[in-house]
Amino acid sequence: MSGNVATAGALAPRRRRRSSIKNERRWALCGSYIALVVFAIGFLIPPYFELVTSLKTSQEIGSGKSPWFVHHLYLGNFIEIIRNPQFQTFFLNTVKVTVFVVIVTLVIAILAAYSLARMRFFGSTAFATGVFLTYLVPESLLFIPLFKVLSFLHLINSTWCLALIWPTLSVPFCTWIMIGYFSSIPKELDEAAMIDGASHLQMLWKIFIPVAMPGIIAATIFAFTVCWGDFLYPLAYLFTAKQMVLTSGIVSNLIHGDVLDWGHIMAANILASLPPVLIYAFLMDYYIAGLTAGATKG
Amino acid sequence: MADGTTTVSAPALRGFAPPARRSSLRRFAQRRSTVAVLMCLPLICLIAGLVVYPFFYSIWLSLLNRAMTRFIALFNYRYLLRSDTFQLVIFQSCFFAITAVFFKALIGFILAHVMHNISGKDQKLWRGVLLVPWVIPPALSTLGWWWMISGDYSAINWLLEQVGMHPVAWLASTWWARIWVVAVNVWYGTPFFMIMYLATLKSVPDQLYEAAAIDGATWLQKIRYISLPMLRNIISITVLFSLIVTFANFDIVENLTAGAPANTTHVFATYAFQLGIQSGNIPLGAAVSLFIFPILAIFSIFILRGVGRRAQEGI
Numbered sequence: 197m198s199g200n201v202a203t204a205g206a207l208a209p210r211r212r213r214r215s216s217i218k219n220e221r222r223w224a225l226c227g228s229y230i231a232l233v234v235f236a237i238g239f240l241i242p243p244y245f246e247l248v249t250s251l252k253t254s255q256e257i258g259s260g261k262s263p264w265f266v267h268h269l270y271l272g273n274f275i276e277i278i279r280n281p282q283f284q285t286f287f288l289n290t291v292k293v294t295v296f297v298v299i300v301t302l303v304i305a306i307l308a309a310y311s312l313a314r315m316r317f318f319g320s321t322a323f324a325t326g327v328f329l330t331y332l333v334p335e336s337l338l339f340i341p342l343f344k345v346l347s348f349l350h351l352i353n354s355t356w357c358l359a360l361i362w363p364t365l366s367v368p369f370c371t372w373i374m375i376g377y378f379s380s381i382p383k384e385l386d387e388a389a390m391i392d393g394a395s396h397l398q399m400l401w402k403i404f405i406p407v408a409m410p411g412i413i414a415a416t417i418f419a420f421t422v423c424w425g426d427f428l429y430p431l432a433y434l435f436t437a438k439q440m441v442l443t444s445g446i447v448s449n450l451i452h453g454d455v456l457d458w459g460h461i462m463a464a465n466i467l468a469s470l471p472p473v474l475i476y477a478f479l480m481d482y483y484i485a486g487l488t489a490g491a492t493k494g
Numbered sequence: 495m496a497d498g499t500t501t502v503s504a505p506a507l508r509g510f511a512p513p514a515r516r517s518s519l520r521r522f523a524q525r526r527s528t529v530a531v532l533m534c535l536p537l538i539c540l541i542a543g544l545v546v547y548p549f550f551y552s553i554w555l556s557l558l559n560r561a562m563t564r565f566i567a568l569f570n571y572r573y574l575l576r577s578d579t580f581q582l583v584i585f586q587s588c589f590f591a592i593t594a595v596f597f598k599a600l601i602g603f604i605l606a607h608v609m610h611n612i613s614g615k616d617q618k619l620w621r622g623v624l625l626v627p628w629v630i631p632p633a634l635s636t637l638g639w640w641w642m643i644s645g646d647y648s649a650i651n652w653l654l655e656q657v658g659m660h661p662v663a664w665l666a667s668t669w670w671a672r673i674w675v676v677a678v679n680v681w682y683g684t685p686f687f688m689i690m691y692l693a694t695l696k697s698v699p700d701q702l703y704e705a706a707a708i709d710g711a712t713w714l715q716k717i718r719y720i721s722l723p724m725l726r727n728i729i730s731i732t733v734l735f736s737l738i739v740t741f742a743n744f745d746i747v748e749n750l751t752a753g754a755p756a757n758t759t760h761v762f763a764t765y766a767f768q769l770g771i772q773s774g775n776i777p778l779g780a781a782v783s784l785f786i787f788p789i790l791a792i793f794s795i796f797i798l799r800g801v802g803r804r805a806q807e808g809i
Binding site: 217220224225227228229231232235236238239240241242243245246249262263264303304305307308310311312315316317318320323325326327328329330332333334335336337338339340341342343344345360361363364367368371396421424425427428431432442443444446447458461462465468469472473476477480484 | 526527529530531533534536537538540541544545547548549551552555601604605608609611612620621622623624625626627629630631632633634635637638639641642648649652653681684685689693707708713735738739741742743744745748749762763766767770771776779780783784786787790793794797798801
């Protein structure tokens with residue numbers, strides 16, 4: 197009898213503690229969601245505001261009504277900016293050079309990564325470290341000497357100068373990601389291929405590239421976004437509207453031209469940011485896997 | 495044919511047991527390393543021609559006079575260090591980088607924990623939402639910010655008026671402009687810290703937190719004694735990394751203030767752009783941008799150490 201009471205007494209606090217842990221967890225969850233909602237609202241205010249502005253006529257933007265809501269939905273800004281020949285040129289230039297650079301980047305990075313991950317040569321480890329260090333070099337350190345280099349090559353004010361320079365931004369990190377992915381492929385696989393008499397290029401093409409596809413997708417996304425969003429190089433090296441890309445074109449040409457108002461600029465802004473946003477929306481997992489695998493920048 | 499005979503005969507002369515096999519192995523090794531170098535060649539050319547060479551060229555340029563006709567040694571640096579504007583630039587670069595990175599790391603750390611609390615499927619959705627600022631090209635999103643805060647009739651001022659306060663000329667006053675530049679950078683960079691910390695948090699065993707909870711640890715103690723030690727390495731890598739990138743930031747500062755008011759928000763990159771490209775004084779601009787290098791050099795050594803350790807630990 198007394199023994200029973202004693203055990204019950206001993207049980208009670210334990211149960212209470214367990215329920216308090218449960219309670220604590222529930223509160224933590226609640227608090228987490230509240231914090232997430234607050235941060236999400238804070239993070240999304242600027243894009244939301246851009247969208248709201250882009251859906252208004254210039255009269256409504258100029259009027260004293262609340263800038264935070266759309267009173268009369270107006271799609272004219274988007275239609276006019278899509279028809280704007282300057283904007284079309286910017287978009288086309290960006291697509292052209294970005295696609296070119298992405299392809300060049302992948303070729304250079306995959307070849308180098310295969311060589312650095314699987315075949316050793318004199319100084320290859322040091323060189324791999326050097327590649328990573330190159331990735332850390334910010335563009336603002338080199339844009340002035342590169343200006344002289346490009347004017348020596350007669351490439352100033354030509355969109356294609358970016359095709360030469362953008363790989364310096366994209367290749368080092370892509371190589372770094374690919375070295376990681378290639379190193380994780382088991383050696384038995386290439387030994388088997390080598391016994392069957394495969395050459396290095398065959399091995400790369402038939403084994404490494406298919407197996408490391410997630411890494412290649414991550415590298416592609418990285419190269420694409422870096423080029424698409426780059427601002428300093430195009431701003432420094434391109435002067436005429438015909439040669440400009442989206443970032444520098446919107447900032448230096450659409451704003452200073454007097455025909456366009458903020459509704460148009462924000463519409464252009466949204467259209468220009470859309471491709472990277474869409475890519476992330478669909479391929480985010482690949483990208484994050486690649487990113488967290490290779491310690492990166494932001 | 496001739497090739498084959500010499501390679502076979504040379505080791506045979508020295509009297510090695512399996513002559514043909516050894517020589518072909520050696521040749522294979524030779525061929526292998528040549529192929530390896532050839533495959534690296536495009537990357538080597540790229541780095542040598544467009545990173546290493548411009549860097550040394552930049553040092554040379556910074557030692558020339560404005561017309562680039564005469565060697566004037568360190569005169570550009572002396573001139574810069576004595577000018578009041580450049581002293582402001584040094585101060586603002588440090589202030590900007592340190593405050594921005596501190597808040598990015600802090601908010602990223604909090605958000606990573608908050609995200610870690612919620613379950614898998616929701617987590618993916620929220621991660622997507624919170625990643626938006628980092629996905630939009632910063633040069634473009636900063637334009638949206640500029641439109642939101644600049645001028646007397648800006649959207650932020652409209653909100654202030656609704657609560658009965660006076661509008662503020664945000665970007666015309668030095669300290670407000672400095673704060674906004676930092677704020678926009680924090681807004682842009684925080685998601686990066688969040689995903690890096692979240693990925694590392696996932697590798698921390700849950701049992702640690704459960705054990706701590708049973709021992710009655712408060713959330714502060716859990717962070718102090720579990721999260722911080724477990725995340726120490728990734729925190730140092732991301733912070734050092736972000737210090738380099740933020741120190742060299744161009745897009746956000748250029749589009750939000752372009753150095754105004756009165757050069758008080760210039761950082762190294764925007765000031766170098768103004769001097770070197772806009773005013774055409776290439777040597778002086780090169781000298782300004784070279785001030786980024788010491789920070790890059792020091793921090794990258796530490797990053798390399800951290801990355802090496804991270805690879806060893808397999809986190």
